[in-house]
Structures are given as C-alpha cells and as structure tokens.
Amino acid sequence: MTDTHVRRPIIILDFGGQYAHLIARRVRSLGAYSEIRDPSTSIKELKTAAGIILSGGPQSVYDKASPTADPKIFSLGIPVLGICYGLQWMTKALNGTVTAGKVKEYGHTEIKPVNDGGILLKDIGERCTVWMSHGDEATELPEGFQLTATSQTCSHAAFENPRRKFFAVQFHPEVTHTEHGTEILRRFVELCRATPWSVSGYAKRIGDEIAEQVKDRRVFMLVSGGVDSTVAFVLLNEVLGAHRVQGLLIDTGLMRKNEISEIRAAFERLGVTNVRIEDASTEFFSALDGVMDPEEKRRVIGDTFLTVQKRVSEELGLTASDGWMLGQGTIYPDTIETKGTKHADHIKTHHNRVPAIQEMLKKGLVIEPLKELYKDEVRALGEELGLPHELVWRHPFPGPGLGVRILCAEKSDSLTIDDVGIKRWAGGWAVLPVKSVGVQGDGRTYRHALALFAKEPCSLTEQIWRFATEIPNRRREFNRVLLCTSSAEPRDFVFTPGAITKERADLLREADAIVIEEMRRADLYESIWQFPVVLLPFGETSGGQSVVLRPVESQEAMTARAAALPPEVLQRMTRRIMELNGIDSVFYDLTSKPPATIEWE
Template sequence: MKPCIVVLDFGGQYTHLIANRIRRLGVYSEILPPDIPKEQLAGVRGIILSGGPASVYGPQQPRYNPDIFSLGIPMLGICYGHQLLALHFGGQVRPGSRKEYGVAKLQTKSNQGIFKTLGGTKEVWMSHGDTVCKLPPGFILLGQTPDCPIAAMADLSRKIYGLQFHPEVTHTPCGMKILEAFVTECGCERTWTTEGYVELATKRIREQVGGRNVFLLVSGGVDSSVAFVLLNKALGPERVYGLLIDNGFMRKGEVAQVSQYLGRFGRLTVVDASEQFLDAVKGQTDPEEKRKTIGEIFIRIQNRTLSELDLDEDQWMLGQGTIYPDTIESGGTEQADRIKTHHNRVELVQELIAQGRVIEPLASLYKDEVREVGLHLGLPTDLLWRHPFPGPGLAVRTLCAEGKEYFPGWRKIEQKVDCIARGFHLEARLLPVRTVGVQGDSRTYANPVVLIGEADWATLEKVSTQITNNIPEVNRVVHLVTPARLCTLVVKRCCLTKNRLDLLRQADFVATEQLHKENLYRDIWQMPVILIPVSSDGEKESVVLRPVCSADAMTARFAEIPNQIVHRIAELIVKIRGIEAVFYDVTHKPPGTIEWE
C-alpha cells in the first residue's frame, strides 16, 4: 500500500507516534530514512520531518537528501525537523538559553495555514535544547513561548511549516487539530482503518511464516495476548504454540489467571523457571545488565522447551508481542538513541531477527492501536485494559544498589535543587539511587530528587518541571507521602532476592486493589510500584508510586490521584513489614521514563 504521507526519521523518540497519529486521522503513513532517493517519494502527498537527538550543527547530524525540499509538496518539520527547515531555507539556529522539557504555553501570533483554527494561548509539549532564532526568508511567525521566540513558523505559499513543539503527543491538546489541518493541506483521502490493518497484518503473517509454525512467548500482558490471538486467527491454533514462562517476577496471582484465560484460545504451556531467572541476575545492580540477562534467559528456555517438545527449529519461528515503543526506546530505528534495552531486543533476539526467524505482528503499533485490534478480534475489555507490565516484570521495578550512589558534587547539586524547592516552601534532597530518563530524545541515568513538605499537584508540577529543566543532573522528582519527614536518606547495598520481590509483590497488590476499589483503575494508564533500597537507617526499604496518564506510552503526565486516596494507599503499604516510606513520582515523560529502569 502506497503511503499518502511519509515521516522521515531523524531519530526522535516520537517518530513512529507521528505516523500513528496520521493513521488515526484515516491516512496511511510510513516511516522512511531521511536520505531516501527523491524518486522513491513519487506519489507522496506530504512529508513530515521528525525530531531527533542530534543538533543541526553537530557532528552526529543524520544524513538527509536535500532534494526532498524541491518536491513541491507540503512539508512539516517537528522539533529537529523544524530547526532543519529553518537552517536549509536561510534561517538561524542556536542553543537555547535554557532547555525545555514538558509543558509550555504557546502564544498564537497568526491564524493562517495549519494554525487557521487556533488562537490565543495553547498548552504544548516541548523537548529540546536548540532553538530557531531567525526566520528564513519568506517565512512568517505562527507562535512563540516564553523560552522559544520562534516556536512555530510557515511559508504559506509553499505550504512548508515548522513546529518546535510536538503536536503528535497527547499532551499537546491542540496537536491533532494541527496535524489534521496539515493532512487537509496535503489533499489525502482518509481510507485507513483498524479493520484494514488486521486484514493487512493477517496477510503479512501468512507471507512471512510460510509453511512454518510459530512459537510465541506469552507474558499475559495486553501486547502478547493480542499477538497470540492475531497469530491464531491468521494461522490457526494447530500452528501456534504459546509458552508462558513464570520468571518469578510476575504480579500476585498472575500466572494462574493468565494461563486459565489464554488457554481457551489455543495451545499454552506454563514453565516455572523462577529459580533459573533469579540465579541468573544474582549480584547484578545495573538495569541494562538485568534486562539483557532476563531477555537471554527467555530465549534459552524457549530453545530448551523446543528441544524437549522435539520440535524442528527450522520449522518454527519465534513470535513476540513487541510494539513500537519497545523498538524505539531500544534504539531500534536507524537514528534513534537507546533509552533502555527491552528484553525482546537483546542481542540473541537481534540475531534471530537477522536470520528471519522472528515474527512480531504488532511491531508497527502503539498501545492504543493494539487495544483497538484486540477489540476487533473479540477480546474482552477487562483483558485489554489491564495496565501495561514490562516483560522483565518486577525485576525492573525492584531497584538494586551498590551502596555507592553518591558522586562528586552531590552537595552542590542538592543545594541547587533545594534552592528551587524553597521558593515553593518545600525542601528538596537527592535520592541515593539512579533511574532512567529521556531528555531531548536521549537516554539519561541520574538521581531523582525528593520534595518534602505539603503542596498541591499544581505546585508539585511546577517545582518538578523547574528542577528537571534547570538541573541536568536530575531526571526525576518524587514527593514524600509518608512519613511526613525523613531525617536521613541512606541507601543499602542489595540485589534481587525472592524476599525483596515478595515485598514488592505485596505492595503492588495493595496499591492496585485500592485503585479498583476507588474506580480509578481505568482512568490511569498504569501505576508502576517501585521498591527502592532507601530508608532512614539503611535497613528497611521504601516504595514509590508512579501512576501516569497516557494514551501511547511515548509521553505521559503523572496522574493526580485525590490526596486522601494517595494517603490511604501509603498507610496500607507502610503496614507491610520491611517498608518505611512511600513516595509519589511527580515527573512527566519526558524527562522521566514511565518505568524507573
């Protein structure tokens, strides 16, 4: 199928989300490399230039074909693409006076072109360091923010537009209006549907698999469940073999629940490998190392099971429920920076992919699209709306530490964040653990800040944004819920153990049960519950609640759960023996990823 609009991938974390949004407007869109020959774009009605982690002046600038700018069709540059358009057409770009991550207020300066239906001040989502400081000849200013004087520009005669912010993310409320206006300017017919995707995916599955069968690793989450049903629909249950591996990292009662449900759709075998997984990660504290080890053990158990079942490996393919965010955050597009390695993107899996022995029927979809496909296939909503859960499970929600998480300059950074917090009548301290984040399309691994004192959600959001925008050594902010104060914050050296996993399993169960009781479960995208080896005495542990609102996992806002419910959850959690404190994550994505590891 020929795309109507193509997205040229400069490595941004939201590149595929742009194509997703265009498809949701009923227009088929594909991702292509920026150095694609001009001839291969024949028949395309519009081009979008994505964001990316590089600088237009930097040595790592992605290669691109300048002939694309002479095609005479509408173009839209987003973030890095906005800067590239400005530079190509004679404008100027420079490092911004301060980096912008998160919400910004856009003041509309002209209601023309794709801004025709906009006006006044709009909330938009930023994630950039460089900024356009001079308009190219023939361009007009469409909008600006307090920290970005040229946040939107246009050459109306040639229908060329640049946006420093991200219209494709759900946290730019007017973003879909802007993209829809661009689709209209491109003159595209809106013929793309979920039904059409299922039909196309079924055809592709049969072509890719050929006469082979599929061996699918099932986690019980939304993605692998939909993949399992889609593969069964395309190939028939006699050609699909599901394997549910109990790695010891799953939630309370999850193995029994999943095996009972999915067993009705096809062949499903459960293997208890909890001891093998725990032995493999013994002594590991680095999150990347843990993810890679867990992914490799998954593949080894799969191979062992194939051998025990006496299946010919040449006649079987590995199936996975991989979706687009997994590939993007693992650096799976040509220009993308790796944020974290997903368990289904470790080296062993990459080798199988290179050999043509892996099938991933959902790899071009985001979570919202996966749910739509699941509904089309007849899966019940209670299964489809389960909160997303990482393949490595609680292993990446149980933080480990060397006990040496302090670094040179610690006190200086702590003074800076405390200075910002005191402007809001709060105290701020650095937490002696590190977490993964994403800032400016690149991976960060840094210490979070804890805010101490009473404040409403609006204040906490302001403090969090100021800290992460101005202190590059910090990528995440949490608020202390209970107790009211912690005199000291001591980290203890620890790794993954069954006792720690059981402790987190119980805390996760308590928190999730309360969400259901308060009818909040469906209102929240997911709520990771994280165990961190931090306490006042270095003996007990603490728990972080990370509830977020999102539609696609590419961006997210921390969820504003009513305060009395938060305290009720915290009070129940600290009753669990071994847990001293409960924190609440008040970081958006970016700069903090949804999962802490």
C-alpha cells in the first residue's frame, strides 16, 4: 500500500447517515483510498483530500442542531459529491432552497435522467431504480447547477455543476439496491485521482493491529458460533496463539435448535480446543423474567453475558488484573446502529454495546478485530483464514439470539384507522397490535405493521410488493407491511401479555428449525442472506402466538431487500408452522430496509 504520509484520500464527511461507512467501503472497492471524518474537520486538514463526499444524515438542514461543514470546502478546487442530506446541505450552503417534501421517499424509487444524465448519470437508461431515504428535498438549485434526474415525487433527484465538479444525488448510489450505483460512484472516483487502495493481505494488516493493541496481554473471547465471533476467534488464535486466547460459548437458552452441539462439532473439526461451553440458560430466563421493553431486554442480555463471563473468568483466573482483555466479534453495523458515530441517530442498542461494555472500551479492555468490517468482508476474511465454506456462509444470527425475535408486551398496542390509502386492493387488511423498530431517513422509528390478506395467501404478486413500498412512504403510522400466509381473511387478534420464557423460546426454536429445513430442502439457504423468524404475542385465541417470516437479501446489513420465496416453499413452511401447538397465524414480512430494520427489535 502507498505510504500514509503521501496519501490523497477521498474523504467522507459523516453527517450521521447509516451508510457513511458503506460509502467509504464502496470507494475503497473501486480502488481509491478513503477516510471518514467528522463534518467539523478543519479546512487545513482537508487540503490533502482528492475529493469529498457529503454523507446522508438523520436531521433536517434547518434544524438548529443539524451538523454542518465549513462552506470553504467548495473553494478547495476538488470534486464534491453530496448524497441525500449531503445534497441538501450543499444546496443550502450554496444558496439554493431546501423544503420538506410533500411525500417521504423510502426504499425503491424510479428516477428519470434529464440533460443526458450529466457526467455521473450518463448512459444509465431512460429510467433507473434507486434507493431513497429522505423527507426534505431541494426545491431551488444553486447558481451554476443543472438538473440531471427527477422522480415522480422529487423534482430534483440529481443535479450538478460540471465546471466546478460539484455533484448532488438525493438517492443512495452506495447501496446495492441502486441500479448503476457502482458506476455512478466510479465516475466520481475517477474525477478525484485519489491514492490507490488495495485490500490484498487483509488478514496480515488486521493481525498487525491486533498484536499492537493486545501487546503482551491475553484475550478472553465470547463466541456464539456465528460467522462474526468465529472469524474473530480464529483470527485471534492465529495472531496470538491458542495459549493466549480462551473462548467461552454461553448457552443462553436462546440459541437455535441443536445449535450448541453443532457449534461444538464445528470447532472440533477446526482443531479448536480452547473453548469452554457454559450452560447459563437458567440465569438468562431468570434475568429476563417480566422484562418487556426491547432496549431493556438487550441491556439485560448484555449484562447477563458479562455476569457469566465474569464468573467464568474468575473461576479460570482470566481477569484484567491477570493481564486478560475481553474479545468480541462486533462488526460495523453493530456500532452504527448504537450511535457509533457522532451524528448517527440511535436505532437500537446491540448487546455488545451496553453501558458496561462501553466502560470497558474506554479503559482499553476490549478488542474488536472486526469492528470496521461489514458482513461480506468478514466472510472474505474467514475464507482467507481457511475456514470451512459452510461455517463462513452460515446465516447471521444476533448475539442476543432468539431474545430479540420474541416480542414482549404487557398490553396490546392497538391503532384504529379507517383507511390506509391502498386502492384497487381486493383483499383485506389489519393493523397488528404490536410495534417494531425501523429506520427512516437515517433515524429510528417505532411503529405499527400493516398486514394484508389475499385470496391466495402464499402468492407474492407485483401489487403486493408495490404496496410494501408505497404504504410506509405515504403513511407514517407504518414501518412494515406483511402478508398473512395462513389466512385469506382478517381475523380478530387476541393479545396475550408475556415476557421471554423457556416455553416461548422452545416454540420459536421449533418454527425456526422448520424454516431452516425447508430452505435447505429447496436449495435456497445460500441465496437468502438472512431469515429471521419472529414470535408475536397474539393469535386468534387466548395464549395463541403468531410467527413472522422475514427472509432478506443483503450484502452488508446496512440495507436489505425482502426476499421472494417460491409459493410452494412458502406454503410448506406455513403449513408446518401452523401444525405447532400454540401457533395461530403466520405472516410474511415484505418490507425492505429502510424503512424496516432486518430484525423486529
């Protein structure tokens, strides 16, 4: 790699968008060195930049507390690209006008290039599907700019000043769901002439950083058997040696069916013997007794992990005073969704970002070798380390396990509404009596889900997919749209209060096992990126529960598209899950991220 003293990076000014690191990663994948900086970075520090990208963000440019950069960046004589909030801040800084949009745009949107698409959007076709996530829009362009694209609800979807090499797009070219997004970014990158970047020798570079951080200490690593913690654990073993690393696999009672035995067998095949398995399921269920709030559940699970880790570490003499650090398989999306950058909105607290962990991080007692990586990069690193294919390509599974897939509530959260704005829909609809977390406009939402009912419950029609995009865009009450696959007509929901119990965990475990079995039977396991199965506290009878199927396609978890299952596969899954004692209904989550998160909590 090029010497750091002469690097000319493309700098991403992070206004708090969920995709700031994704932009940086895309730029690096195009062969240019990139760095992420706070928007308050001084002009002096930015003078070595080859180009600047202004990221999205969760606020309005007219909010008093909204982040800003120094307008002098437009006098540096280098290319500048504004994305989403970055477009809006650029517009305002250069004396254009930004106002609240009449319709919020979240998810897939079709744009139409004008003026031949200008420099960045040339040759992308007469129409192009892009990924939008915004509420405000530019309504008057700054002087010297020309329009390059419009959408049905955003009249200035893209514009540029070709003479000064300033570009602005309201959509997100960095996400995989934007057609021609890579080509749009490539054209900007080529204008910048930045220092070249290569990821060859990735494992060695990260290994050098691990050795520098750990020094002569040893690492006590919490492993779950998932891709992230497994790759991190094997990497630490390789860099430090197994004698300096001790793994701990905690059976929380919230694992998948047969998960512990499968993980044990996988480690044995790898020749990994420095892992202790601790059955702490009774402790976790006891700690979660009566806990309903999603954030509180994550805190309790995270704290219980640490309590068990502390007990075991003391039993084995693996404390900080004895020269041990805590290792975690944290990846970047875990940190950004827990407000890991200065201006990022809080989406949800991950179990490895609870206050106790934050304190340990401040004291330098935690090592997270994967914290700047995305899931696809972790997998690439796992393959570079020689891990088996089936282990590297396991579906992502949250650290808190089924704990974040069992929704809990003391009472029904009903929403009465007469019209949800869907026309020409022959079926019925119903609002679910629970809320789930979502992300819209780079900010957190906590809203209801709307369930559709169709004559053919397992048929995913174009109309249904269109509603899944349109409804959250037009109705702020909803951040998810579902299809009921177990009934053609709406039923009265009967809500049953409840927290996490062993019985509910066992029920969800069986439903999850059915889904995995049917995925493998249909040879769909590797084409679906992740398939959460969620348990909801209502059904058609007292004590009855409902299940949500949530298959998604993604690469890095920052965005995701709801996956379409073949009708026959969906029918088999639904039929088998409905045969479980205690399950009254099955739903299929049709919503992309944004506006919904992948997990429901």
